[in-house]
Amino acid sequence: MQSRQGILLGFGAYFIWGLFPLYFKLLEDSGTVEIVLHRYLWALPVCALVMAVTGGLPQLREVLRTPRRVALLGTAALSLALTSGVYIYAVNSGHVVEASLGYFINPLVTVALGVVVLRERPRRAQWWAVGICAVAVAVLTVAYGRLPWIALGLAGSFGVYGLLKNRVGGDVGALVGLTVETLALAPIAVVGVAAYAASGHGTFTADPPWQALLLASGGLAIVAPLLPFAAAARRVPLITIGLLQYVTPVLQLLIGVALFHESMPASRWIGFGLVWTALSVLTADGLRARARSQAARNRSTAPGALSAPSDKDAKRAPQGA
Numbered sequence: 001m002q003s004r005q006g007i008l009l010g011f012g013a014y015f016i017w018g019l020f021p022l023y024f025k026l027l028e029d030s031g032t033v034e035i036v037l038h039r040y041l042w043a044l045p046v047c048a049l050v051m052a053v054t055g056g057l058p059q060l061r062e063v064l065r066t067p068r069r070v071a072l073l074g075t076a077a078l079s080l081a082l083t084s085g086v087y088i089y090a091v092n093s094g095h096v097v098e099a100s101l102g103y104f105i106n107p108l109v110t111v112a113l114g115v116v117v118l119r120e121r122p123r124r125a126q127w128w129a130v131g132i133c134a135v136a137v138a139v140l141t142v143a144y145g146r147l148p149w150i151a152l153g154l155a156g157s158f159g160v161y162g163l164l165k166n167r168v169g170g171d172v173g174a175l176v177g178l179t180v181e182t183l184a185l186a187p188i189a190v191v192g193v194a195a196y197a198a199s200g201h202g203t204f205t206a207d208p209p210w211q212a213l214l215l216a217s218g219g220l221a222i223v224a225p226l227l228p229f230a231a232a233a234r235r236v237p238l239i240t241i242g243l244l245q246y247v248t249p250v251l252q253l254l255i256g257v258a259l260f261h262e263s264m265p266a267s268r269w270i271g272f273g274l275v276w277t278a279l280s281v282l283t284a285d286g287l288r289a290r291a292r293s294q295a296a297r298n299r300s301t302a303p304g305a306l307s308a309p310s311d312k313d314a315k316r317a318p319q320g321a
Contacts, residue, residue, distance in 0.1 A: 006235025010244040013229035018251025024091040030203040032089045041189035042219025047179040059176050069168050076164035077181035083157040090150045096256030102154025103249035104275050108133040109159040125285035129278040136274035143267035174230040
């Protein structure tokens, strides 16, 4: 029952993220930078309210007392803000399909970052997946007539965000981490929004009250999908979350093609097909690795799998082990 709830919650979170092109399209009269500034300005009070209601303030204070974590989360916030900016630009410049490609590529970029930055040793299937993705990028470069920089920028900046969040540690909850991130960006957001207002180029007061409400709702839009996502992450295995994440780019692709009528010639479908092939290889490898790991754990905990330690072993064992 809990697993079923987790799947539904995870699907709901990724479904909301997948609908974001429709929301940002309503804000196309505002510039990309102004939208990003308002998102983080209004996200802070929303995060603070949710933290107070859910009793997360003690954990927030604990994280804020750790300078290393604050620095990492602050850097992650800049990376996420860059991701948001590239994504909003993509939507409002008619490149929703390319933005969806960025989120398809992201798991493969994460593998590449693990190899380059963390010195991880990828399995053979992971090498194949990254190689196929590189071919896909080459095909799409020819198809677009340029490097798909929007897709690569999204995948790269979001991959760096994930890497930094990984360095923070898994004991920092999603909402706590986001609250620290919004705290880090709040001064920039306040100054930026004030500068827009003073220059007369801001759109907050345009078409009252709708534009103001749309811009202010950006804070809620950040937090709303995060809550079901955090609840899902506690209920289902990570591999399930990994599979559910493809709901978002699939929905974005459908919106770009069916609703925004973006062009998808055969050459681009071929490039996307190669990316999906690479993701299939990566996913199958992840499932196999998880099955092997589970089988190894089952063998190690089976009755008779471990022999009783001898007196010599007991004396050699470290205290508190």
